[in-house]
Amino acid sequence: MIFLLLMALAGQTATPDALQHLQAGLEARKQHQVEVEITEFREATRIDPRFADAFLNLGAAFMEKHDYGAAITPLKRALELSPELLTAHQFLGFALLAQGYAAEAIPHLERAGAQEALGIAQIQTGQLTEAVANFTAAFPNHPDDPDLLFYLGHSSGLLSKTAIDTLIANHPDSARAHQALGENYLVLRQMSQAEKEYLEALRLRPDLPGLHLELGQVYANSAQWPKAESEFRAEAKLQPGNAEAAYRLGTALLQQGNAHDALVELKRSNELKPEMPETLYSLGKAASLAGENTVAEQSWLKVIELEKNTSIAAQSYFALAGLHRKQGKLTQSQQEMQQFQKLQSTIGPPRSE
Amino acid sequence: MVRRFTRRNFLNYAAMAAATPIFEVKPLRGLDFILQNSPTPRKFLIETMPGGVALFDYNNDGLLDIFLVNGGKITESLRVPENFDRSDPRYWNRLYRQNRDGSFADVTRAAGLANAGNGNYGMGVAVGDYDNDGYPDLYVTSYGKNILYHNNGDGTFTDVTAKAGVAGGGWSVSAGFLDYDNDGHLDLFVTRYMDWDADHNKICGGDWHTYCPPGAFPPTTCLLYHNRGDGTFEDVSERSGITAKKGRALGVAFADYDGDGFTDISVSNDGMQQYLFHNNGDGTFKECALESGVGLTSDGKGLSGMGTAFQDYDNDGRPDIITTVLPRELYALFHNDGDGSFSYDSLKTGLGALTSGSSGWGVGLEDFDNDGWKDLLVAQSHVLENVEKIDASLHYKELPLLALNHNGRFERTDSGVTTALAARGAAFGDINNDGKIDAIITTLGGPPVLLLNRCDNHNHWLSITLRGTRSNRDGYGARVSVNGQTRFATSAGSYVCASDKRLHFGVGSTEKASVEVLWPSGAKQVLNDVRIDQFLEVREPEHS
Numbered sequence: 002m003i004f005l006l007l008m009a010l011a012g013q014t015a016t017p018d019a020l021q022h023l024q025a026g027l028e029a030r031k032q033h034q035v036e037v038e039i040t041e042f043r044e045a046t047r048i049d050p051r052f053a054d055a056f057l058n059l060g061a062a063f064m065e066k067h068d069y070g071a072a073i074t075p076l077k078r079a080l081e082l083s084p085e086l087l088t089a090h091q092f093l094g095f096a097l098l099a100q101g102y103a104a105e106a107i108p109h110l111e112r113a114g115a116q117e118a119l120g121i122a123q124i125q126t127g128q129l130t131e132a133v134a135n136f137t138a139a140f141p142n143h144p145d146d147p148d149l150l151f152y153l154g155h156s157s158g159l160l161s162k163t164a165i166d167t168l169i170a171n172h173p174d175s176a177r178a179h180q181a182l183g184e185n186y187l188v189l190r191q192m193s194q195a196e197k198e199y200l201e202a203l204r205l206r207p208d209l210p211g212l213h214l215e216l217g218q219v220y221a222n223s224a225q226w227p228k229a230e231s232e233f234r235a236e237a238k239l240q241p242g243n244a245e246a247a248y249r250l251g252t253a254l255l256q257q258g259n260a261h262d263a264l265v266e267l268k269r270s271n272e273l274k275p276e277m278p279e280t281l282y283s284l285g286k287a288a289s290l291a292g293e294n295t296v297a298e299q300s301w302l303k304v305i306e307l308e309k310n311t312s313i314a315a316q317s318y319f320a321l322a323g324l325h326r327k328q329g330k331l332t333q334s335q336q337e338m339q340q341f342q343k344l345q346s347t348i349g350p351p352r353s354e
Numbered sequence: 355m356v357r358r359f360t361r362r363n364f365l366n367y368a369a370m371a372a373a374t375p376i377f378e379v380k381p382l383r384g385l386d387f388i389l390q391n392s393p394t395p396r397k398f399l400i401e402t403m404p405g406g407v408a409l410f411d412y413n414n415d416g417l418l419d420i421f422l423v424n425g426g427k428i429t430e431s432l433r434v435p436e437n438f439d440r441s442d443p444r445y446w447n448r449l450y451r452q453n454r455d456g457s458f459a460d461v462t463r464a465a466g467l468a469n470a471g472n473g474n475y476g477m478g479v480a481v482g483d484y485d486n487d488g489y490p491d492l493y494v495t496s497y498g499k500n501i502l503y504h505n506n507g508d509g510t511f512t513d514v515t516a517k518a519g520v521a522g523g524g525w526s527v528s529a530g531f532l533d534y535d536n537d538g539h540l541d542l543f544v545t546r547y548m549d550w551d552a553d554h555n556k557i558c559g560g561d562w563h564t565y566c567p568p569g570a571f572p573p574t575t576c577l578l579y580h581n582r583g584d585g586t587f588e589d590v591s592e593r594s595g596i597t598a599k600k601g602r603a604l605g606v607a608f609a610d611y612d613g614d615g616f617t618d619i620s621v622s623n624d625g626m627q628q629y630l631f632h633n634n635g636d637g638t639f640k641e642c643a644l645e646s647g648v649g650l651t652s653d654g655k656g657l658s659g660m661g662t663a664f665q666d667y668d669n670d671g672r673p674d675i676i677t678t679v680l681p682r683e684l685y686a687l688f689h690n691d692g693d694g695s696f697s698y699d700s701l702k703t704g705l706g707a708l709t710s711g712s713s714g715w716g717v718g719l720e721d722f723d724n725d726g727w728k729d730l731l732v733a734q735s736h737v738l739e740n741v742e743k744i745d746a747s748l749h750y751k752e753l754p755l756l757a758l759n760h761n762g763r764f765e766r767t768d769s770g771v772t773t774a775l776a777a778r779g780a781a782f783g784d785i786n787n788d789g790k791i792d793a794i795i796t797t798l799g800g801p802p803v804l805l806l807n808r809c810d811n812h813n814h815w816l817s818i819t820l821r822g823t824r825s826n827r828d829g830y831g832a833r834v835s836v837n838g839q840t841r842f843a844t845s846a847g848s849y850v851c852a853s854d855k856r857l858h859f860g861v862g863s864t865e866k867a868s869v870e871v872l873w874p875s876g877a878k879q880v881l882n883d884v885r886i887d888q889f890l891e892v893r894e895p896e897h898s
Contacts, residue, residue, distance in 0.1 A: 190746050191746045191747075192747045222747055224707075224709075224710040224711030226706070255701060256707055256710070258702050258703065258707070260702070290701060319650065319652075320652060320653070320654070323652065323697075323698075326645075327691070327695070
C-alpha cells in the first residue's frame with residue numbers, strides 16, 4: 002500500500018543524485034529492507050533538502066518500522082515543502098495519533114479524509130458527537146470490521162454516558178434525569194432505588210412515553226406482578242400502538258395466570274409487530290392455557306419457522322409435544338420431543354432467566 | 355336464591371376481612387437447638403444445605419416430639435477423611451420430648467442419639483416403623499454415613515445401621531420410608547445430591563466468592579433399600595432401576611399417581627430435569643418424568659428442584675407434584691391429569707406471581723385453615739448468603755411463603771412471621787393437638803422456628819391415624835379420602851424432613867365426615883357418619 006502510493010510520487014523535480022537515492026530506497030522497500038530504505042531516503046533529503054517526496058518516504062519508512070516518533074519530523078518537513086501532500090497528512094495524522102498527540106493529529110486526518118482514525122482521535126479529545134458521526138459514516142464501507150465495530154460502540158457508549166452525566170448535572174430535578182437514574186439502577190438490579198427514580202419521573206411528567214414500561218420492568222424483575230401489570234397497562238394506554246407495551250402487559254398477565262386477558266394483549270402485540278418470536282411463543286402459552294389449542298399450535302409452529310435452530314425453537318417443540326400429548330397425538334408428540342432433544346443436544350438446554 | 359347469612363358465615367367472612375395471620379411464631383420452651391452449619395470462606399457446599407426436622411411421637415404419649423438434625427463443625431482446613439467433631443455436644447442431633455404443658459425436654463443423651471459420628475455431617479431425617487413394632491424409628495441422612503435408629507419402645511434408640519445395611523455413603527440428603535412392594539414392611543428411599551468431597555470442593559462466582567452451582571460437580575444416584583422383614587434391608591438400587599438415572603437429587607415424595615396400587619416416587623433434582631420413578635409393581639421402576647410432563651417446565655427448562663410434595667391440591671383425588679426452586683424460576687406445580695400425565699400449572703394456579711423472586715426449600719401442602727383445600731407453606735431463603743451483593747433484588751433471608759388455596763388457586767396471606775429467615779427444612783403436624791396444622795422450620799445457624807396455627811375460623815377437622823395390619827403398620831401408601839378430599843399417607847416429602855404421620859383433613863362447616871381408606875394391601879374401608887373434630891385411629895381389617 003505504502004509502496005504503491007509513494008511510487009506515484011517518485012520522479013518529481015529533484016537533483017539526479019537525490020532521485021537516485023530515492024529510487025534505491027523504493028527498491029529496498031520492495032525487498033522489505035527497511036533499514037536500507039531509511040539510509041537511502043535520508044541521503045536523498047541530505048542531498049536535496051527541498052525534496053518533499055524524499056521526506057515523505059523517509060517518514061513512511063519510519064512508519065513501516067513502527068517508529069512513529071521518528072516519522073513525525075520528516076513528515077512535517079514534507080508538508081512544509083508541499084502542504085497539499087494528502088498522503089503526508091494521513092501519515093502524519095497516524096503518527097501523531099499513535100504518539101498520543103490526538104489534537105494535533107486531527108487537522109491532518111481531516112485533510113486526509115481518514116474517518117476511522119479521525120474518530121479515534123476525536124474520542125481522545127472528547128469530541129464524541131463528531132467521533133460517532135465519523136464512525137457511522139465509515140460503517141457502510143466496513144460493516145464487519147471488528148475495530149470499527151468496537152470504536153463505534155465505544156464512542157456511542159461514551160457519548161451516551163456523557164449526555165446522561167450532563168443531563169443529571171445540569172437538570173437534576175428533571176423527569177429525564179430521574180428516568181436516567183432509574184435506568185442505571187435497573188441495570189444494576191437495585192430495584193428499590195430504580196422504583197423511586199421512576200416514580201419521581203412520573204410525578205414530574207406523567208405522560209412521558211416509556212416511563213411506565215420501564216417501571217413495569219422494575220416491578221417484573223422484583224416479582225411484583227400486579228404492580229408490573231398496572232404499569233404496563235398504563236403504558237399500553239398511553240401508547241396503544243406500542244407492541245412492546247402490549248407484549249409486556251401480556252406476559253405480566255400470563256405470569257399471574259390470567260390467560261384470557263394475556264391472550265388478548267399478546268394477540269394485539271403480534272398484530273402491531275408481527276413475527277416476533279418471543280411474542281409468538283408467549284402467545285402460544287397464553288392460548289394453550291386459555292384452551293385455544295389451534296392458536297397455540299399455530300403460534301409455536303410460526304416460532305419454529307422463524308427461528309429454526311435456536312433455544313426458543315426448541316422450547317416451541319417442547320410446548321407442541323406437550324400439547325399434542327394432551328390431545329392424544331402421541332406419534333406427533335414423540336417426534337416433537339425428539340426434535341426438542343436434538344436441538345438441546347446441539348445448542349444446550351434452555352436456561353432459566 | 356338469597357343465601358342466609360348465618361353467624362358462622364359472618365365469622366368466616368370477618369376472619370377473612372381481618373386477615374389475622376394464621377400462624378403465631380412461638381418460642382419453643384425448653385428447646386435450645388442451634389443448627390450448626392459452620393460456614394467457612396472455603397465455601398464447602400454442604401454448609402448451605404442442612405438441616406432436617408422430624409415431628410413424630412416417639413414415645414406414643416399422644417404428643418408430637420421434635421428431632422432436629424445438626425450439621426457439624428467445619429474448618430477451613432477440612433480434608434478427606436473429614437472430621438465434623440460430632441462428639442462435641444454443640445454438633446449433636448437432638449431429640450426433644452414434648453411435655454404435657456407444651457414445653458420440651460432435651461432427651462437426646464438418654465435416648466441414645468447423642469453422637470452421630472465424627473465423619474457424618476447431618477442433613478435430613480425420615481420416620482417410619484420399619485419393624486412394625488408400634489414405635490416410630492429414625493433414619494438420619496448425612497454427608498458421610500447414614501444412621502438407622504431403632505426405637506426400643508422404652509424411650510431409647512439403638513443404632514442398627516450396620517445390621518440393617520443402610521449406611522449408604524456419599525452425600526445423602528432427603529429420605530423417606532415407603533412400602534414399594536406392598537409386602538407390609540417399610541422400605542427406604544434416599545436421595546443423594548452429587549459426587550462431592552472436601553478435597554474436590556470448588557469456589558465459584560469470581561470476586562463474589564460463592565458456593566458453586568450443582569453443575570460444577572458430577573451427578574450421582576439415589577438409593578433404594580428393600581426391607582426383608584427381619585430387621586435387615588437389601589440395597590436394590592440397581593436391580594430396581596433407580597440407578598439407571600444419575601441426578602442431583604435433594605427432595606423426595608411418595609404417592610400412587612396412576613392409581614395402580616403401587617407407590618411411585620417423585621425426586622426433585624437441582625439444576626436439571628426432575629425425576630418421576632413409576633413403580634412397575636414387580637419390584638422395578640421406570641423413570642418417566644419427561645413423557646409424563648413433570649421433568650421440565652412448560653418452557654422445556656430444567657429446574658433447581660429443592661423440596662417437593664406429592665399431594666392432591668385441587669381435590670380431584672389424584673396426587674399432584676409441587677417442587678420448590680430458586681429465583682427466576684417458578685415453584686413448579688404439576689397437575690395430575692389422570693391419564694398418567696401431568697400439566698405444568700404454575701401459572702394457572704397463581705404461583706407465577708407468588709414465587710418468581712424467591713428460593714424455596716421445605717414445602718407442604720396442608721389445610722391450614724381447615725376449609726377443605728390444601729394450602730401451601732414454603733420455607734424460603736437463597737442458597738448464597740451474599741446474594742444481595744450480586745443481585746440486590748434477591749435476598750438471602752426471606753419470609754416463608756404462606757398461600758391459601760381458593761378452589762385450586764393460591765393467594766398469598768400473612769404467615770405471621772415478621773423476621774426473614776435463612777430457612778431450609780419444614781415439617782408439618784398438629785403439635786398442640788388443637789385440630790390445626792402447625793409447622794416447624796429449620797434455619798441455618800439459628801434455632802428452629804415454630805409456627806403455631808391460631809386460625810380462628812371455627813372450621814372443623816378430622817385427624818386420622820392409620821393402623822395397618824396386613825399393610826405396613828404406619829399405613830404409608832394408603833389413599834385416604836374424607837368428604838371428597840384425598841391424602842396419600844406418608845411422613846416424607848418437603849426437604850430433609852419428616853412430618854406428622856397423622857392425616858389431617860379440614861372439613862369446613864361440615865358436621866359429619868365420610869372416610870374411605872384404600873390400604874396398600876388392597877383392602878378398602880369405608881366409614882360413614884364419622885364425628886368430626888377428633889383424632890381417629892382407623893385400623894385395617896385383618897381379613898378381606
